[in-house]
Amino acid sequence: MSTADDGFEHGRAVRRPLPPEFGDVAGLDAAALLADLRSLLVEANRLEARKNAVLSQLFAVRDDARRCRVESDRRFVGDWDELVAEAGAVLQVGRGGASAAVHRGLDLRERLPHVFAVCATGIVTNQQLYAVLRYASAIIDDRVLHEFDVRMAAWLSGTLADPDVAVTAAAVEEAAKQVLVRIDIDAVPQVPEKKPRFGIDMHARADGTVDVEAIIPKADGIRFAALLAEMLKTTCRKDPPHPRRTTGRRPRRPDRGLRDSRLPVFRRCLPVQGTPPTGGGDRPGDEGAGVDRPQ
Numbered sequence: 001m002s003t004a005d006d007g008f009e010h011g012r013a014v015r016r017p018l019p020p021e022f023g024d025v026a027g028l029d030a031a032a033l034l035a036d037l038r039s040l041l042v043e044a045n046r047l048e049a050r051k052n053a054v055l056s057q058l059f060a061v062r063d064d065a066r067r068c069r070v071e072s073d074r075r076f077v078g079d080w081d082e083l084v085a086e087a088g089a090v091l092q093v094g095r096g097g098a099s100a101a102v103h104r105g106l107d108l109r110e111r112l113p114h115v116f117a118v119c120a121t122g123i124v125t126n127q128q129l130y131a132v133l134r135y136a137s138a139i140i141d142d143r144v145l146h147e148f149d150v151r152m153a154a155w156l157s158g159t160l161a162d163p164d165v166a167v168t169a170a171a172v173e174e175a176a177k178q179v180l181v182r183i184d185i186d187a188v189p190q191v192p193e194k195k196p197r198f199g200i201d202m203h204a205r206a207d208g209t210v211d212v213e214a215i216i217p218k219a220d221g222i223r224f225a226a227l228l229a230e231m232l233k234t235t236c237r238k239d240p241p242h243p244r245r246t247t248g249r250r251p252r253r254p255d256r257g258l259r260d261s262r263l264p265v266f267r268r269c270l271p272v273q274g275t276p277p278t279g280g281g282d283r284p285g286d287e288g289a290g291v292d293r294p295q
Contacts (some may be wrong), residue, residue: 046122049119052105084098114149115153140187142262
């Protein structure tokens with residue numbers, strides 16, 4: 001079962017008690033539970049901001065110690081590797097995750113102090129913060145960075161102040177893009193344009209039919225939809241002997257497809273009214289899909 005499925009429809013139920021440490025939760029009603037969840041989210045966000053502050057301060061402390069250390073006392077392990085190892089051991093993440101966490105704390109403290117102050121209030125989630133950091137990472141001009149920091153902090157504090165308004169990470173990323181466009185459009189990260197996907201696959205089945213799997217642009221799919229309707233019509237044993245359509249005579253037309261999503265096409269059996277059964281085709285599989293045989 002997917003985590004997106006309907007838990008009620010799948011018969012999920014709660015039968016076990018909560019751990020003793022959370023016994024007070026069992027006595028709350030729905031309104032109190034939602035209020036508790038909201039306060040927990042704010043506290044979790046505030047603690048995440050504090051974690052970034054602690055990591056940036058840890059870097060500063062290690063940097064001071066490194067500067068005071070004489071050259072002869074240097075060890076084989078690099079200072080950055082040692083710092084990342086210490087942070088990773090505490091955070092229980094690998095080297096990449098620890099390195100990214102330290103850089104994130106440094107970026108907030110040194111490059112986005114106004115946004116950092118808003119994060120300290122607990123109204124900014126990690127996903128929303130990452131959207132801001134992605135756009136800030138490409139800014140190299142100090143003036144542009146300062147203006148971006150001030151404007152994004154004002155937008156975050158004004159938009160996220162109401163806890164009943166849901167703001168997705170995509171909305172924050174779009175806002176960051178628009179703010180950066182107004183400041184300096186040349187500083188906006190350029191995303192390469194994705195080329196349209198195109199492909200046709202055909203798979204033979206044991207019963208003699210063919211599955212057509214197509215990926216084409218939507219405009220082409222709409223234009224070819226009428227052509228597909230005729231191509232995909234197939235005959236049954238109840239169809240008259242002439243005209244007969246067989247699997248071997250079915251045209252493989254790679255220029256015909258479906259919409260812009262991957263979707264298999266199956267045969268449709270459309271019996272003709274008032275005609276006697278023919279008792280099969282000329283050879284095994286003649287009752288499959290195809291095109292009209294010339295009379």
